[in-house]
Amino acid sequence: MAEKPTAAPDTAAPAPPVDGPVPEGDSDTRRGPETREAIDLAAIELFANRGYHATSMRAIASAAGIQPAAIYHWYESKEAILIGLQDDFMEELTEAVEAAVDRVETPAAKLAAAVREHVVFHGLHARAAFVTDSEIRALTDDPRRTLIAKRDDYQERFRSLIEAGVDDGTLKTSEDRVATYAILLQCTGVALWFDPRGPLSLDRVADLHVELVLGSLGASPELIAGVLAELHDGEQGERKAA
Amino acid sequence: MAEKPTAAPDTAAPAPPVDGPVPEGDSDTRRGPETREAIDLAAIELFANRGYHATSMRAIASAAGIQPAAIYHWYESKEAILIGLQDDFMEELTEAVEAAVDRVETPAAKLAAAVREHVVFHGLHARAAFVTDSEIRALTDDPRRTLIAKRDDYQERFRSLIEAGVDDGTLKTSEDRVATYAILLQCTGVALWFDPRGPLSLDRVADLHVELVLGSLGASPELIAGVLAELHDGEQGERKAA
DNA sequence: CGTCTAGCCTAACGATCGTTCATGAAGTTC
DNA sequence: GAACTTCATGAACGATCGTTAGGCTAGACG
Numbered sequence: 001m002a003e004k005p006t007a008a009p010d011t012a013a014p015a016p017p018v019d020g021p022v023p024e025g026d027s028d029t030r031r032g033p034e035t036r037e038a039i040d041l042a043a044i045e046l047f048a049n050r051g052y053h054a055t056s057m058r059a060i061a062s063a064a065g066i067q068p069a070a071i072y073h074w075y076e077s078k079e080a081i082l083i084g085l086q087d088d089f090m091e092e093l094t095e096a097v098e099a100a101v102d103r104v105e106t107p108a109a110k111l112a113a114a115v116r117e118h119v120v121f122h123g124l125h126a127r128a129a130f131v132t133d134s135e136i137r138a139l140t141d142d143p144r145r146t147l148i149a150k151r152d153d154y155q156e157r158f159r160s161l162i163e164a165g166v167d168d169g170t171l172k173t174s175e176d177r178v179a180t181y182a183i184l185l186q187c188t189g190v191a192l193w194f195d196p197r198g199p200l201s202l203d204r205v206a207d208l209h210v211e212l213v214l215g216s217l218g219a220s221p222e223l224i225a226g227v228l229a230e231l232h233d234g235e236q237g238e239r240k241a242a
Numbered sequence: 243m244a245e246k247p248t249a250a251p252d253t254a255a256p257a258p259p260v261d262g263p264v265p266e267g268d269s270d271t272r273r274g275p276e277t278r279e280a281i282d283l284a285a286i287e288l289f290a291n292r293g294y295h296a297t298s299m300r301a302i303a304s305a306a307g308i309q310p311a312a313i314y315h316w317y318e319s320k321e322a323i324l325i326g327l328q329d330d331f332m333e334e335l336t337e338a339v340e341a342a343v344d345r346v347e348t349p350a351a352k353l354a355a356a357v358r359e360h361v362v363f364h365g366l367h368a369r370a371a372f373v374t375d376s377e378i379r380a381l382t383d384d385p386r387r388t389l390i391a392k393r394d395d396y397q398e399r400f401r402s403l404i405e406a407g408v409d410d411g412t413l414k415t416s417e418d419r420v421a422t423y424a425i426l427l428q429c430t431g432v433a434l435w436f437d438p439r440g441p442l443s444l445d446r447v448a449d450l451h452v453e454l455v456l457g458s459l460g461a462s463p464e465l466i467a468g469v470l471a472e473l474h475d476g477e478q479g480e481r482k483a484a
Numbered sequence: 485c486g487t488c489t490a491g492c493c494t495a496a497c498g499a500t501c502g503t504t505c506a507t508g509a510a511g512t513t514c
Numbered sequence: 515g516a517a518c519t520t521c522a523t524g525a526a527c528g529a530t531c532g533t534t535a536g537g538c539t540a541g542a543c544g
Contacts, residue, residue, distance in 0.1 A: 051379060053295035057532060070492050134376060137293060178450045181435050182428035189427035208420045216458035299502060312522050
């Protein structure tokens with residue numbers, strides 16, 4: 001860890017931000033709750049880029065434009081930042097998927113809606129998704145158990161949708177549990193590679209995953225096309241209503 | 243990081259192993275190259291369980307039954323341990339998949355063979371697979387670029403197999419690149435959840451993934467069954483020849 | 485105007501980090 | 515049996531870690 005040879009005082013006063021494109025707060029004066037948002041933003045970015053344990057409180061503070069001690073006015077510990085981030089993500093994800101599922105009727109369409117919303121949400125909040133997924137092991141026992149329970153609940157929703165599709169004869173699978181793992185892994189992985197500046201829109205990527213998922217569950221091309229049409233109609237209806 | 247309140251000398255002499263089921267070397271005398279293997283084993287286990295940055299050299303040494311300084315006789319730095327681990331994994335994985343692909347003829351069968359071998363290899367070396375995948379960002383620039391290039395090469399093999407299957411009409415996909423990401427993500431993810439003590443054998447899980455992958459690429463149930471039969475024949479033939 | 489509090493600062497504490505240094509015991513070679 | 519290499523040890527160095535103590539300041543409130 002030989003990085004700065006000079007023996008400076010512990011607090012690296014203004015200290016250049018340690019790395020690449022990170023939102024650097026203007027080092028003005030007191031900002032109230034905006035400071036908390038700046039901390040959240042900096043933490044998501046840094047946790048995603050370098051990992052929780054490779055990110056120091058000093059780096060977060062620097063990226064947020066404050067001093068390290070100021071973080072403790074808003075969070076009681078480094079872990080509390082991570083927990084808050086992960087809780088927020090899981091809650092919003094679950095709500096979004098639940099709402100999408102409720103918008104359609106048949107099991108196959110419900111599964112497709114869940115897949116679609118899962119992909120879109122992971123594309124829109126890629127860094128938070130990645131941190132929530134990859135830093136479970138950084139948590140201490142209690143918060144880890146809590147988060148794993150939420151994740152298991154979430155997975156179970158998908159599994160039971162698959163089961164319902166198999167029961168009504170529209171879908172087929174040899175092992176619904178393995179299919180659930182496979183489907184969620186490939187959809188969650190969108191957060192790893194999706195680039196909004198790339199050639200494919202997020203909507204397109206989401207549709208492609210609906211195709212892949214329903215295809216892997218033995219759905220006919222006609223069923224897939226029908227379900228996709230139903231999803232897009234539902235979206236438009238929702239938007240008119242809102 | 244307040245963990246041990248007492249101010250002990252820096253080297254925590256015998257020091258109990260810091261955590262759960264980790265291979266603890268017998269603290270006998272000098273052991274030669276066995277020590278290197280003990281270091282490798284300890285590092286894989288600890289990197290996988292806690293992450294690279296959360297694993298200290300002292301923890302690795304303790305799990306390997308040696309003193310921290312002894313590690314530097316075998317590796318020049320902590321990062322060198324990680325690089326060695328990842329290089330070994332990628333090389334063995336690539337060789338295994340290449341051999342499996344060469345055993346069969348048609349594009350669909352080659353893709354299925356690649357998927358099958360990929361899943362089996364990730365199930366057999368789950369911890370090394372996880373570390374190779376998840377700790378890319380822990381590497382410094384040069385080794386990271388090297389590893390990413392190898393991973394991209396590996397992905398490209400799968401993509402071109404898919405392309406070949408589409409070209410000869412046995413497979414269908416709207417976007418081969420997205421399909422490649424999705425397929426590799428779900429197959430790599432086997433390392434995250436597969437448990438050899440669980441109800442499903444690794445061979446069964448591998449076959450299930452072949453079904454899922456070929457299904458998502460629009461293969462007919464007959465084609466899937468035929469390809470699976472071909473794969474199992476090939477395996478038997480290889481084993482007779484060996 | 486005086487008091488209080490929210491918000492942030494400077495400075496530092498004690499622990500732990502990766503790594504290095506000097507030393508030495510055991511094998512090997514001549 | 516002397517010289518050399520291999521493998522490991524105990525102790526330490528300097529940096530950095532998460533966190534805390536204490537103080538300053540601007541605005542709210544009486």
